Amino acid sequence: MPIDIEVKKLDDFRWLIPKKGKMRTEGLIYADEKMLAVIRKDASLEQVANVACLPGIVGRSMAMPDIHWGYGFPIGGVAAFDMEDGIVSPGGVGYDINCGVRLLRSDMDAADVKDQIPTLVGALFRNIPCGVGSRRKDLKLSAQEMDHVLVKGAGWAVSRGYGSQEDLEHIEERGCIAGGNPEHVSQRACTRGKDQLGTLGSGNHFVEVGYVEEVYDEAAARALSLHKGQFTVMVHTGSRGLGHQVCDDYIKMLLKASAKYKIDLPDKQLCCAPIASKESKQYLSAMACAANFAFCNRQLITHWVRETFQKVFQMGPRKLGLHLVYDVCHNIAKVETHEVDGKARKLCVHRKGATRAFPPHSPFIPEDYKEAGQPVLIPGDMGRYSYVLVGTETALKETFGSTCHGAGRMLSRRQAKKVAKGRSIIRELEDQGIYVRGAGKGTINEEISEAYKDVTDVVNVVHEAGIGKKVARLKPMGVIKG
């Protein structure tokens, strides 16, 4: 049973976990009253308190409204650590390093392509490997090329003709986290990853086609070149087996390091090492490599999405206009400078199931979004909708420039299957105008709408709390699932 954690209401959307026992700081939860009641049912608040016990934590241990129980750190957690006294924890990033989302906009309107959606979804499903054990047969990498992927990320893909310089400008960190040294990535990780580059994987990963159903902020939407009725594509995937293995390798190493540096762990999965230690430096280097692999993965999939569109619609790239709006990471640790008590401090910000949300005029966002702020992409479940937000000053001040990342599961995968039993989920979605193709029937049933919180509730909390600003809502028309 979850331990009863004391929570104090700050306002309608902020709840404080007071400092108690070994906690070095307070916990802060972004949620409304109804959500908090659900959050209290699992052990995620205890996990927020556990993270608050780690050495060198700066500010509060935070949780976004889509928080749910994770291993060690909660999913939906944000925590920043001092570069001298603080720690790095692979568990604070998660197994799917740089799992993330990108959004492409087209120059077509959904109304004009409606009839071709089943054909398009079928073609995407054939052209983009998805599901467990999926392989891309026409992409074989030598060990040397793999090293380039790990160092250069999406830039490697672009140098090979998979995309353009314009794409790179619209990816968080321009699609490459600096400081990745392939020597810190194990042979096992490379072996797990080498056939998986350019594949979607299984679980909640997807390619989704849809349209802008609603615009909330005309000026921001215009800056992002989005308008009502516009046909769009979303890609959600990460670093596949390579990232999982990097995390596994370094948890093993950092378990030993935690003992060596005498760090008291409330849970083994929180294992960590001082940022200045050799172990942490190696992890951050390997993590950068895995993140770059993920950026490259989403870039390659984008290329095959564009290729599929050209074939199905018989149109050239210029007419299709499949431009990248933005690409965000939602499992990552980044070295960033933030103002703390009036002073600029270099921190290591862990975002596990949370998205960076930098405000207008941030030097770290694309030039064309300077006035609007950094786009934040929040996928919902496959039957409802997703959201486009932009980052805010409040987020930068309160959450180290972070906001939510998705809907968050409400039912376990088994429970979801039970709910879906005897129903044809594919047919039900088709009746709503959403065509779904999945590698396994099981995945589609596990991913039913009822398994997730309504992403609108999550987005409304961050919007009302001011740590993200709603720009547009997207409605799915077709989905391919792993």
Next chain:
Amino acid sequence: MPRKYEFIEHTADLGFKVYGASPEKLFTHAAEAFFEALVALESVKERIERSIKVEADGLDNLMVRWLSELLYLYDTEMLVFKSFQVKRIEDNHLEANARGEVLDPARHEIKTGIKAVTYHKLYVKERRGGWEAQVILDI
């Protein structure tokens, strides 16, 4: 027949409790539970045998390494196993044989994609004259 394992559920993850009369039996049953979570086992035939050796400090870490090795073989060579013989567990070493076959998507129904074997809430302990362990998988 005493129970070998039972699944425990969390919203985003999957885990199991596993039981055995000896550490060898415990690790055998853990591997069975692992593949039961992953694939419809009745469809898997014993065509290939692999010998597996792993080592780690302590039985709990050894459990994670053992299951991670099986996951690695699955992820890189697409091997699905259904029967296991854990021959020896001593001095932080484990030696075992595993039998199964190469995954055939046409015949094998994959139930869950497993990303990793976690250390979260992990334990291996002697209890009431037998052994018990808990493992949580990231899926």
